[in-house]
């Protein structure tokens with residue numbers, strides 16, 4: 617239940633050009649209270665509520681910070697952060713293009729491409745916050761998907777070693793069951809506190825979770 621949002625049953629018209637997976641996606645959106653709320657409130661996507669909840673719980677964003685948004689499309693997280701951060705810089709990348717967001721510097725590209733990592737650091741320098749909602753395309757095989765996300769997370773950790781300020785914060789998408797033991801141990805050595813968090817707005821049937829690491833040593 618999301619306050620003020622009434623979910624109605626809607627029957628989808630048949631469309632021979634629509635794939636099975638996009639029909640499933642559409643069906644979910646139509647009955648998803650957070651997707652409906654985002655539409656009603658003029659936000660880009662339901663993902664905005666996840667970063668709002670993470671921020672409400674951990675008090676992350678402040679004016680004047682340099683923030684990197686990895687896996688930013690369609691732009692809900694950046695849109696939220698730039699409103700709280702009028703004097704800092706927000707820089708974002710994604711494999712997909714986004715509608716421009718005033719005040720956010722965006723580049724389309726792959727985070728794992730060293731040229732993209734150079735572009736990020738050349739344009740913002742050291743970050744106060746690095747946030748990643750990167751979700752590699754899923755194959756349906758949970759163990760394989762988990763490994764791909766862990767490989768990205770590993771790369772993000774190496775990147776934060778070099779480009780996150782001392783005292784800085786890392787927020788990254790991971791899977792339920794937590795970050796792999798090895799990555800978790802690495803994070804605990806590098807940050808003062810490491811917590812897992814599942815926002816209310818993250819679908820209950822999704823294995824998604826977030827790891828919030830505060831106070832880079």
Ligand SMILES: C[S@@+](CC[C@H](N)C(=O)[O-])C[C@H]1O[C@@H](n2cnc3c(N)ncnc32)[C@H](O)[C@@H]1O
Pocket residue numbers: 660661663664686687688689690691692693694709710711712725726727728749750751752753
């Ligand atoms: C859940 S969406 C992000 C939603 C975003 N936080 C928002 O608020 O709009 C995940 C994104 O990760 C992006 N992605 C996946 N792999 C990536 C990679 N290697 N480099 C950059 N972006 C990537 C996808 O294109 C997708 O747009």
